Amino acid sequence: MAFSLxxxxxxSARVRARIERLEIPWNRYGLDPYGVDREELAHFFSxxxxxxxxxxxVTTAGLRHVPARGRAMLVGNHSGxxxxxxxxxxxxxxxxxxxxxxxxxxVEKFLERLPFTAQATSRLGQFPGLPDNARRLLEDERLLMxxxxxxxxxxxRFFERDTLVRFxxxxxxxxxxxxxxxxPFAFVGGGEAIPTILNLxxxxxxxxxxxxxxxxxxxxxxxxxxxxxxxxxxxxxDGTGRESDxxxxxxxxxxxxxxxxxxxxGRAVRxxxxxxxxxxxxx
Amino acid sequence: xxVIVTGAAGGMGRLVARQLAxxxxxxxxxxxxxxxxxxxxxxxxxxxxxxxxxxxVFRTRGADAVIHMGTVTYLTHRREARSKxxxxxxxxxxxxxxxxxxxxxxxxxxxxxxxAAPDAPLYHREEDPPLGVHTYPELADLVxxxxxxxxxxxxxxxxxxxxxxxxxxLGPSGHGPLANYLSxxxxxxxxxxxPLFQVMHERDAAxxxxxxxxxxxxxxxxxxxxxxxxxxxxxxxxxRPNVPVPEPLLTRLFGRFGFPRLPRGxxxxxxxxxxxxxxxxxxxxxxxxxxxLPDTMAEFRRAFPLDSAP
Numbered sequence: 001m002a003f004s005l006x007x008x009x010x011x012s013a014r015v016r017a018r019i020e021r022l023e024i025p026w027n028r029y030g031l032d033p034y035g036v037d038r039e040e041l042a043h044f045f046s047x048x049x050x051x052x053x054x055x056x057x058v059t060t061a062g063l064r065h066v067p068a069r070g071r072a073m074l075v076g077n078h079s080g081x082x083x084x085x086x087x088x089x090x091x092x093x094x095x096x097x098x099x100x101x102x103x104x105x106x107v108e109k110f111l112e113r114l115p116f117t118a119q120a121t122s123r124l125g126q127f128p129g130l131p132d133n134a135r136r137l138l139e140d141e142r143l144l145m146x147x148x149x150x151x152x153x154x155x156x157r158f159f160e161r162d163t164l165v166r167f168x169x170x171x172x173x174x175x176x177x178x179x180x181x182x183x184p185f186a187f188v189g190g191g192e193a194i195p196t197i198l199n200l201x202x203x204x205x206x207x208x209x210x211x212x213x214x215x216x217x218x219x220x221x222x223x224x225x226x227x228x229x230x231x232x233x234x235x236x237x238d239g240t241g242r243e244s245d246x247x248x249x250x251x252x253x254x255x256x257x258x259x260x261x262x263x264x265x266g267r268a269v270r271x272x273x274x275x276x277x278x279x280x281x282x283x
Numbered sequence: 284x285x286v287i288v289t290g291a292a293g294g295m296g297r298l299v300a301r302q303l304a305x306x307x308x309x310x311x312x313x314x315x316x317x318x319x320x321x322x323x324x325x326x327x328x329x330x331x332x333x334x335x336x337x338x339x340v341f342r343t344r345g346a347d348a349v350i351h352m353g354t355v356t357y358l359t360h361r362r363e364a365r366s367k368x369x370x371x372x373x374x375x376x377x378x379x380x381x382x383x384x385x386x387x388x389x390x391x392x393x394x395x396x397x398x399a400a401p402d403a404p405l406y407h408r409e410e411d412p413p414l415g416v417h418t419y420p421e422l423a424d425l426v427x428x429x430x431x432x433x434x435x436x437x438x439x440x441x442x443x444x445x446x447x448x449x450x451x452x453l454g455p456s457g458h459g460p461l462a463n464y465l466s467x468x469x470x471x472x473x474x475x476x477x478p479l480f481q482v483m484h485e486r487d488a489a490x491x492x493x494x495x496x497x498x499x500x501x502x503x504x505x506x507x508x509x510x511x512x513x514x515x516x517x518x519x520x521x522x523r524p525n526v527p528v529p530e531p532l533l534t535r536l537f538g539r540f541g542f543p544r545l546p547r548g549x550x551x552x553x554x555x556x557x558x559x560x561x562x563x564x565x566x567x568x569x570x571x572x573x574x575x576l577p578d579t580m581a582e583f584r585r586a587f588p589l590d591s592a593p
Contacts (some may be wrong), residue, residue: 003527033511122513
């Protein structure tokens with residue numbers, strides 16, 4: 001086996017049981033056709049279990065909106081100096097959805113260049129964000145995770161937390177083309193977990209990163225705070241993916257509005273002004 | 284069918300020639316190297332494809348098809364000679380086929396055409412451009428030969444031209460760059476990277492070439508076998524010690540301390556995947572691989588045990 005930073009961590013019994021229930025076609029090597037590695041996933045989720053269940057206080061709501069099987073696109077906001085939100089989404093659909101699913105993120109290219117992250121992302125099914133990859137995974141009925149804000153989203157500073165920056169439009173075209181439902185979600189509390197005060201772009205370039213986030217305690221280590229993850233009802237749009245920019249931008253605006261609304265609800269839950277059961281109640 | 288096979292005395296060339304002769308075709312092999320124990324049904328002509336005697340074979344003997352496998356990699360030739368053999372040789376084959384009425388040209392290329400890059404798609408389709416030419420000059424002339432051969436599709440529409448981009452082959456013959464890499468005493472990998480590799484048994488590859496010929500394919504096709512696996516799995520299956528080395532140190536170890544000799548550009552191929560989508564070829568021919576990866580690797584292990592490694 002390749003040298004992996006995750007291997008020293010033992011696999012928990014709960015993770016082992018849930019890995020077995022993932023509906024992924026494994027071959028004799030425990031690999032799927034894209035090189036996702038069952039053992040590596042088991043070690044990864046065992047580490048993630050600690051952060052999802054103990055380190056952070058995580059409130060997850062609306063998971064019933066995530067389809068149990070078949071293609072779907074989880075689309076949400078970035079919150080926090082790096083993609084902590086993606087890890088929490090991965091954990092929520094693996095630990096709290098029945099049957100468990102593997103969310104497959106569309107990652108930034110710089111992670112594919114760097115050692116260790118290049119290896120980890122490809123074994124864990126987190127692939128470069130190319131339209132071709134997204135289309136292939138959706139046509140294979142996988143669960144895609146998309147952050148249309150991209151690296152602009154993780155670069156939000158503390159005072160900009162829970163705001164939304166410009167959304168890319170490619171995800172809507174793909175959803176139209178592949179007839180994929182979009183499940184909007186909001187992640188709240190990432191800004192408090194990793195309170196960025198400034199981003200060092202030059203230093204980042206040195207290391208092949210888009211920037212290095214600096215917190216009041218310097219390092220972007222997340223604090224053990226309360227974070228809230230809220231999923232909303234799926235949105236489907238009719239079309240072919242070849243629509244005019246205005247049409248697509250209007251669809252994107254609808255998704256963005258929905259996510260902004262979910263962020264408001266998530267903030268209310270985080271502040272204790274709204275109960276999770278109120279969120280879960282069908283409207 | 285009468286088939287001219289260039290590079291017939293090479294590792295893959297022999298397999299393809301045998302496969303065709305076994306299927307009842309008459310094979311005329313052209314190679315600068317002799318093949319002394321060529322099987323019945325295979326007639327060898329020792330000649331350089333770029334020279335007159337090779338053209339004479341096309342002119343005087345004629346053929347229904349030509350399979351061009353007379354390309355070389357960094358393993359056997361230095362850059363300038365290699366580039367001439369690959370490009371001028373391909374030009375000669377295409378021109379002779381047109382001039383002497385050979386109805387079918389099959390160019391056997393490599394899936395490494397696409398190159399290894401961090402932003403490469405999970406599966407390359409035939410339309411994808413080559414991504415690695417700037418990082419791997421050793422690959423440039425093979426990419427150019429592939430594209431040159433493909434140009435025959437519009438230059439000579441009367442010839443059925445087919446470009447095959449075949450995944451890495453492995454088997455008991457020990458032919459090819461991957462076999463060279465995996466048969467070393469120590470196999471170097473790049474620390475923190477474990478790219479996907481796509482490997483098929485050499486017999487399956489030879490069958491695929493024969494299948495393409497019999498279907499008279501026209502166009503560009505990826506030829507693949509079992510699903511790709513990470514490089515670490517291949518090294519383990521070859522029962523070799525996997526030695527992860529930080530990237531900056533790696534090229535210094537090539538050819539020393541039992542590590543294989545590799546060009547600098549090969550490092551990118553140890554970091555990033557090259558995976559091709561073989562769907563189009565399967566759909567056009569119904570081709571299915573016969574040897575699964577564990578069996579391929581077992582055969583390789585038996586043919587190249589660690590204690591016989593250089």
